[in-house]
Amino acid sequence: MPYCGLQTNAKVGDKESLAKKLSTVVAQELGKxxxxxxxxxxxxxxTFGGSTQPCAFVDLRSIGLTSSQTPKLSKAICDLLEExxxxxxxxxxxxxxxxxxxxxxxxxxxF
Numbered sequence: 762m763p764y765c766g767l768q769t770n771a772k773v774g775d776k777e778s779l780a781k782k783l784s785t786v787v788a789q790e791l792g793k794x795x796x797x798x799x800x801x802x803x804x805x806x807x808t809f810g811g812s813t814q815p816c817a818f819v820d821l822r823s824i825g826l827t828s829s830q831t832p833k834l835s836k837a838i839c840d841l842l843e844e845x846x847x848x849x850x851x852x853x854x855x856x857x858x859x860x861x862x863x864x865x866x867x868x869x870x871x872f
Contacts, residue, residue: 762793762797762823762824762860762865762867762872763787763788763791763793763797763798763799763821763822763823763824764798764799764800764801764820764821764822764823765783765784765787765798765799765800765801765819765820765821765838766800766801766803766819766820766821767779767783767800767801767802767803767817767818767819767842768803768805768807768817768818768819768820769802769803769804769805769807769815769816769817769818769842769846769848770804770805770806770807770808770813770815770816770817771804771815771816771817771842771846771847771848772804772846773802773804773846776802776804779802779845779846780800780801780802781800782841782845783800783802783838783841784798784800786837786838786841787800787821787823787834787838789837790830790833790834790837791823791826791830791834793823809852809854810852814852815846815847815848815849815852816848816852816853817842817846817848817852817853817854818853818854818855818856819838819842819853819854819855819856820855820856820858821834821838821855821856821857821858822857822858822859822860823858823859823860824859824860824861824862824865824872825859826857826858826859826860827859831857834855834857835855838853838855839853839855
């Protein structure tokens with residue numbers, strides 16, 4: 762049920778490894794089974810503040826996401842992106858969205 766989409770202009774050497782690390786962080790911080798976490802990693806042309814220096818946009822959606830969880834998620838994700846691909850936290854935007862179970866489809870039904 763959690764989805765984490767990363768878009769970045771940074772060079773990602775091993776997308777699979779980064780996706781797995783993001784998956785683990787999201788599952789741990791949300792306290793949800795990793796078997797339900799979906800992650801995508803996309804390199805693309807981007808600017809932030811008129812600069813093409815490394816930047817990132819993360820879209821994190823989950824059923825039951827609360828405002829008390831987002832600060833820790835933001836720190837954990839920013840720390841990981843800085844460590845893994847060199848994107849500074851002040852060049853990362855994260856969009857958090859709480860989804861209602863009936864608005865999230867899976868396995869031919871909804872949650």
